[in-house]
Amino acid sequence: MTVTNPGLLPALEALIEPHTLGDPVSPLRWTTLSLRSLASALTAQGHPASAATVGRLLHTLGYSLQGTAKTTEGASHADRDAQFTHINATAAAFLEDNQPVISVDTKAKEWLGNRDRPGRTWRPGKNPIRMDCHTFTTSDQPVVIPYGIYDIARDTGWVNVGTDHDTGEFAVESIRRWWQQRGRKDHPDAGRLLITADRGGSNDPRRWTWKKHLAAFALESGLEITVCHFPPGTQCRCLSVASSSR
Structure with a gap:
């Protein structure tokens, strides 16, 4: 895809740059934009691409699909x-x-109430x-x-x-x-x-x-x-x- 459309990768990088998160020196980065949103934006710019193609290109750029991590601390009081x-x-x-x-x-x-909850219990087969x-x-x-x-x-x-x-x-x-x-x-x-x-x-x-x-x-x-x-x-x-x- 990048061979037949050399402008695709630069266009993708331009789209995700304002929405890129992560440590700039780390090989792991991620974006808050969905694959479908990126694919639609690229297609509108004259670079037709599917969501699957965008996912493969993001992977080559060092991006990965990640969840959130509670690591940021608030300001610490002096005392x-x-x-x-x-x-x-x-x-x-x-x-x-x-x-x-x-x-x-x-x-x-x-x-x-009769609500779904985590955990499992021993039951007869196929009788949840x-x-x-x-x-x-x-x-x-x-x-x-x-x-x-x-x-x-x-x-x-x-x-x-x-x-x-x-x-x-x-x-x-x-x-x-x-x-x-x-x-x-x-x-x-x-x-x-x-x-x-x-x-x-x-x-x-x-x-x-x-x-x-x-x-x-x-x-x-x-x-x-x-x-x-x-x-x-x-x-x-x-x-x-x-x-x-x-």
């Missing part, structure tokens, strides 16, 4: 190391004093489990929201599953239930509790409901609660809630 050092020191001090330290996080929501062809969600679609609590000292995990919304009230209720069913049994001498969490979702430090219900839990449990948030690559916010009013 990031100091912040994490502080959080680590705080957790170490709690543990040394035999006070509980937990890490909390909302896990991925799961829509309920029948699932709905489409998995559209509706306003009344049931959903489960797992809220995970990891007890660092005990190296144990605990999950509370909700069926409503991922709110600050739900997050604190999950911690409350962990404390009532596991925490106070595993830490009978606890007077303080350290919670580490990211700053997104239900345990966002900007949510007044998170703070309100956490304060209520501190009062009813008699615990002095400290929360250290890990915002992504920026700053750490620490919130202390005493068990008595001040």
